[in-house]
Amino acid sequence: MAEQGGYGQFCPVAKASEIVTTRWTPLVLRELLCGSSRFNEIRRGVPLMSPTLLSKRLKELEEAGVIACSPVAGSKVKEYRLTDCGEELRPIILALGLWGKRWVESALESGDWNAGTLMWDIHRMLDPAAMPGGRNVIQVDFNDAPKEMRRWWLVVEEGDTDLCQSDPGYEVDLYLSSDVRTLARVWIGKDKLSAALDDGALEAIGCNALRKDMLAWMKLAVVAQAEVRMMQ
Structure with a gap:
């Protein structure tokens, strides 16, 4: 072996x-x-x-x-x-x-903050049950990613989540915008979502329900979830 x-x-x-x-x-x-x-x-x-x-x-x-x-x-x-x-x-x-x-x-180095890896992780951990009923479309823009990795869509419908790099053609319910590092640090539990939103490092515009319940449906990385459980 x-x-x-x-x-x-x-x-x-x-x-x-x-x-x-x-x-x-x-x-x-x-x-x-x-x-x-x-x-x-x-x-x-x-x-x-x-x-x-x-x-x-x-x-x-x-x-x-x-x-x-x-x-x-x-x-x-x-x-x-x-x-x-x-x-x-x-x-x-x-x-x-x-x-x-x-x-x-x-x-961590600058090359470690990868938009594709981050979006793949978020997409597979996302909890559709914590979202409003029907189709939910989230557009994510990274202002510092390479051109081909700058814009992403999460399409959530009937319990399934699709990750797209080309426009799926649906009306967007929530727009998220930040640099890769900001969203990644929130995702791994290093920074608080509320702080990133308050200081403008992360912008969330659109459906109030999706914005308010972001931590519920986006969840956190597996390691961050384990850390939260250990602290309870």
């Missing part, structure tokens, strides 16, 4: 590390723990990882019994699901995220 032949130790920490700490593997596990189950879904969460390496890591995790792979009925598409063994890694990955948030977040 390990890329360099393993650590050559009987220590359980060494053997576990050969499986779960190879490059990109913790992030692949993060994607699976957050609900991604298909190859392209997982890849959206790790855009700098090559498809070849992702395939290799998934195969390694399957061989280790961490995930199970099965075909989608009537399709050539495969789904990857965590086994009981894989689910036991959930608190470990969350603890790693909490540790990173507390001790190494200051090391």
